[in-house]
Amino acid sequence: MIAAIVSLTLLGAILGLALGVAARKFAVEGDPLIDEIEAMMPGSNCGQCGQAGCAGAARAIAEGTAPVTSCPPGGKGLAAALAAKLGVTLDLSTVVDEGPKLAQVSEEICIGCCRCLKVCPTDAIVGAAKQIHNVIREACTGCGNCVERCPTEAVAMRPVPVTLQHWVWPKPESTAAA
Amino acid sequence: MSEYLVLLVSTALVNNVVLVRFLGLCPFMGVSKRVDSALGMGLATSFVIVLAAALSWILEHWLLAPLGLGYLRIMTFILVIAAVVQFTEAVLHKMAPNLYQMLGIYLPLIATNCSVLGLPLINMQEGHGFVTTLVYDFGSALGFTLAMVIFAGMRERLALAKVPDTFAGTPIAFVLASLMSLAFMGFSGLNFK
Amino acid sequence: MGLIEKFLHKLATPNWGVHPDDHKRPAADAPLRILPLPARLYVPLQQHVGQPGRPIVLVGQKVLKGELIAEAQGNISAPIHAPTSGTVVAIGEITAPHPSGLPFASIAIEPDGDERAVELPIPADPFALAPAEITRLVAAAGVVGLGGATFPSAVKLALGKRSEVTTLIVNGGECEPYLSCDDRVMRDFAAAVIDGVRLMMHAMGAGKALVGIEDNKPEAIVAMRKAAAPFPEIKIRPVPARYPMGSDRQLIQTLTGKEVPSDCRAADIGVLVNNVSTANAVHRAIRLGEPLIRRIVTLSGGAIWQPGNILAPIGTLVSDLLTFAGLKSEPARLLMGGPMMGAVLPHANVPIVKGTAGILAFNEEEIITPEAGPCIRCGNCTRACPIGLLPLEMAANIRADNLSAAEAFGLSDCIACGCCAYICPSHIPLVQYFTHAKGELSAQSRSRLRNEATKRLARERAERLEREVIEKAAAAAKRKAERAAQKAAAKAAEEVAT
Numbered sequence: 001m002i003a004a005i006v007s008l009t010l011l012g013a014i015l016g017l018a019l020g021v022a023a024r025k026f027a028v029e030g031d032p033l034i035d036e037i038e039a040m041m042p043g044s045n046c047g048q049c050g051q052a053g054c055a056g057a058a059r060a061i062a063e064g065t066a067p068v069t070s071c072p073p074g075g076k077g078l079a080a081a082l083a084a085k086l087g088v089t090l091d092l093s094t095v096v097d098e099g100p101k102l103a104q105v106s107e108e109i110c111i112g113c114c115r116c117l118k119v120c121p122t123d124a125i126v127g128a129a130k131q132i133h134n135v136i137r138e139a140c141t142g143c144g145n146c147v148e149r150c151p152t153e154a155v156a157m158r159p160v161p162v163t164l165q166h167w168v169w170p171k172p173e174s175t176a177a178a
Numbered sequence: 179m180s181e182y183l184v185l186l187v188s189t190a191l192v193n194n195v196v197l198v199r200f201l202g203l204c205p206f207m208g209v210s211k212r213v214d215s216a217l218g219m220g221l222a223t224s225f226v227i228v229l230a231a232a233l234s235w236i237l238e239h240w241l242l243a244p245l246g247l248g249y250l251r252i253m254t255f256i257l258v259i260a261a262v263v264q265f266t267e268a269v270l271h272k273m274a275p276n277l278y279q280m281l282g283i284y285l286p287l288i289a290t291n292c293s294v295l296g297l298p299l300i301n302m303q304e305g306h307g308f309v310t311t312l313v314y315d316f317g318s319a320l321g322f323t324l325a326m327v328i329f330a331g332m333r334e335r336l337a338l339a340k341v342p343d344t345f346a347g348t349p350i351a352f353v354l355a356s357l358m359s360l361a362f363m364g365f366s367g368l369n370f371k
Numbered sequence: 372m373g374l375i376e377k378f379l380h381k382l383a384t385p386n387w388g389v390h391p392d393d394h395k396r397p398a399a400d401a402p403l404r405i406l407p408l409p410a411r412l413y414v415p416l417q418q419h420v421g422q423p424g425r426p427i428v429l430v431g432q433k434v435l436k437g438e439l440i441a442e443a444q445g446n447i448s449a450p451i452h453a454p455t456s457g458t459v460v461a462i463g464e465i466t467a468p469h470p471s472g473l474p475f476a477s478i479a480i481e482p483d484g485d486e487r488a489v490e491l492p493i494p495a496d497p498f499a500l501a502p503a504e505i506t507r508l509v510a511a512a513g514v515v516g517l518g519g520a521t522f523p524s525a526v527k528l529a530l531g532k533r534s535e536v537t538t539l540i541v542n543g544g545e546c547e548p549y550l551s552c553d554d555r556v557m558r559d560f561a562a563a564v565i566d567g568v569r570l571m572m573h574a575m576g577a578g579k580a581l582v583g584i585e586d587n588k589p590e591a592i593v594a595m596r597k598a599a600a601p602f603p604e605i606k607i608r609p610v611p612a613r614y615p616m617g618s619d620r621q622l623i624q625t626l627t628g629k630e631v632p633s634d635c636r637a638a639d640i641g642v643l644v645n646n647v648s649t650a651n652a653v654h655r656a657i658r659l660g661e662p663l664i665r666r667i668v669t670l671s672g673g674a675i676w677q678p679g680n681i682l683a684p685i686g687t688l689v690s691d692l693l694t695f696a697g698l699k700s701e702p703a704r705l706l707m708g709g710p711m712m713g714a715v716l717p718h719a720n721v722p723i724v725k726g727t728a729g730i731l732a733f734n735e736e737e738i739i740t741p742e743a744g745p746c747i748r749c750g751n752c753t754r755a756c757p758i759g760l761l762p763l764e765m766a767a768n769i770r771a772d773n774l775s776a777a778e779a780f781g782l783s784d785c786i787a788c789g790c791c792a793y794i795c796p797s798h799i800p801l802v803q804y805f806t807h808a809k810g811e812l813s814a815q816s817r818s819r820l821r822n823e824a825t826k827r828l829a830r831e832r833a834e835r836l837e838r839e840v841i842e843k844a845a846a847a848a849k850r851k852a853e854r855a856a857q858k859a860a861a862k863a864a865e866e867v868a869t
Binding site for chain 1: 212214215237241245247250253254257258261264265268269271272273275276278279280
């Protein structure tokens with residue numbers, strides 16, 4: 001009886017000690033996965049995903065509380081890369097691609113207050129005081145920060161038209177094929 | 179030497195731990211959707227199996243048997259296995275975060291994998307020596323990994339196939355597993371003499 | 372045909388591709404007709420691979436035939452010229468000859484019927500000119516590859532010169548069923564084609580030219596042989612009629628025995644392919660000073676009254692062509708290009724472009740397609756694929772949205788020739804799977820690039836803000852120091868004063 005208690009206690013203590021040492025030795029500072037995911041994110045901290053910046057989004061995605069599709073500026077490319085990294089299956093059809101809306105300044109209403117260009121995470125708005133501002137389409141991520149700041153509602157989010165260069169053949173709708 | 183080789187082949191193929199002994203079916207069905215995660219699971223489980231078997235042989239012969247504590251065998255083995263799994267988890271988290279993420283809940287569940295506990299118990303039952311134990315468990319681990327990878331490869335192809343709705347998903351995977359098991363029974367015809 | 376001949380024929384036939392019924396006659400045998408000037412021409416700005424042209428005319432401006440109306444922009448682009456004299460009535464959008472039915476920019480011209488042309492200098496002896504000069508003239512004439520790819524020819528000639536191409540392959544394959552415009556060009560303008568070939572050889576410094584013509588065009592072979600007789604460096608080579616013989620990689624392999632590696636261009640193995648119609652256009656550009664403003668278009672299909680080849684100005688509406696050729700019945704489907712690779716047109720009010728080889732109008736019976744069945748893994752598609760891909764595996768992966776696996780099977784090498792879909796006994800729309808997946812993959816890579824650009828911009832912004840803070844602090848410190856110095860100076864002055 002005593003031998004059993006002593007030996008098992010001893011065994012437990014030894015194993016516990018070994019695990020404690022291992023935990024110390026293999027301690028993970030931060031989560032390498034979160035860091036890797038954060039490196040893949042756009043890094044503009046635009047907040048479209050509803051998380052606190054790209055670091056917060058990376059944490060949420062790594063923990064599985066946010067879907068891999070939650071980054072609109074990253075689009076399908078990022079979603080596919082994240083899905084491959086995390087080993088989750090992904091339904092690409094649910095991803096709205098390339099930020100379907102981009103900011104556009106109505107020239108007749110813009111008063112040149114410079115408020116919008118201060119909040120743009122990618123410096124996509126050019127302009128100076130009392131000059132009409134303009135959005136560089138290539139740089140706009142469609143976060144909509146500028147829309148909230150505009151005092152005259154001159155900035156609006158406009159859908160990006162599909163062009164011949166961007167049109168994608170639909171997937172064949174067949175029930176039995178292949 | 180040749181007997182160890184025979185032992186290796188017979189544990190990996192003839193008495194395949196998953197497909198013939200039907201041990202460790204939980205990760206076999208759970209983590210076999212993709213070949214890379216199946217391979218990772220197979221290697222992690224192999225590591226645990228061999229390490230746990232070696233440790234439990236030592237404990238059995240140097241602690242439990244001399245003190246006459248045979249009735250504590252299962253409890254002791256579970257303790258050892260749980261510790262080894264915890265250790266593996268810590269190592270994987272540090273070394274291969276991707277794999278750690280991919281294996282998810284199935285990684286700590288190696289602790290409850292019946293092949294991991296079953297193999298040391300079989301070793302004790304059969305009265306294997308230390309080296310025989312190592313070879314036996316290494317062969318079984320090899321067989322486990324092999325079964326996992328083959329099954330995952332077939333499931334990857336199955337994902338592309340048009341399966342009747344009633345069978346889609348896990349049901350067809352079970353059918354597949356049973357067919358694989360039938361195929362592995364063919365190895366019992368191997369004659370080493 | 373004797374047994375041995377049959378065997379030899381079998382040996383000569385490539386082991387890839389398919390052999391669809393060619394349907395080339397009677398359209399190929401009907402003499403070439405010239406389309407009377409339509410009421411209005413819509414000349415698109417994007418008729419080639421690369422950047423679209425930039426319009427340089429204003430609405431209301433009078434233009435002459437062959438006058439530049441849109442200039443090339445960027446490295447890969449081609450200028451666009453007025454197909455006839457008249458007035459620019461609008462610069463706007465018109466439906467593109469594309470299955471999406473999306474619009475693209477075009478210049479609408481109302482012809483005045485005078486056909487007054489711009490006077491262009493014509494070199495007396497083009498072979499005395501430097502090769503670069505020929506290339507420049509070809510570029511200025513807006514010549515693009517007329518075989519279907521519409522790659523700007525001048526860029527190709529310059530590439531040929533740069534990579535020291537030794538052999539020019541001239542593509543007279545025209546393997547698509549129904550189409551016979553290249554056949555007609557070779558029959559009617561053989562001398563012009565040969566002259567164009569010689570000009571192109573001069574421009575890229577190639578020593579010899581091989582003209583591959585499918586053996587189902589005996590008249591064209593005879594005409595071309597006759598025209599090429601004085602030039603030993605140009606050889607006419609009949610090739611077996613097999614689809615897709617007109618694809619450059621297949622023709623190169625058949626004629627030279629060399630295979631273009633998957634990640635290389637043809638120029639990397641010392642050959643370059645140009646179409647016979649392109650050669651004709653080069654001839655016209657240099658010998659006659661006429662830019663690429665019209666082309667021969669095949670009109671065929673069950674709904675056409677008088678199938679044949681029609682010489683039409685670029686920008687003619689398909690509906691004008693159909694009216695000219697006559698319709699037996701309302702077409703059930705309109706195609707631009709051949710039945711294997713052509714684009715389904717949304718309606719007939721689309722303009723023809725430089726790359727339009729044919730307009731096919733099919734009636735109801737011709738377009739009956741059985742419903743797609745399940746893949747029976749017969750492997751016919753694998754045998755038919757001229758590239759040697761596994762269409763069934765790629766399609767299965769694409770169906771499961773596993774695009775990276777399809778890419779690993781070589782999706783990017785697929786030329787969308789349609790052999791697999793043609794041969795498939797289950798009628799699976801394989802090519803549609805591939806075009807969908809290619810589009811999806813390029814959308815993904817675009818969004819990846821965009822993501823990277825956003826990342827860079829965000830980083831630069833962060834750096835800028837940081838820099839501004841430092842600069843502000845530095846400026847403040849400087850001001851403070853100046854003020855202190857001033858104060859000290861004032862104090863010193865005060866002290867001196869007292």
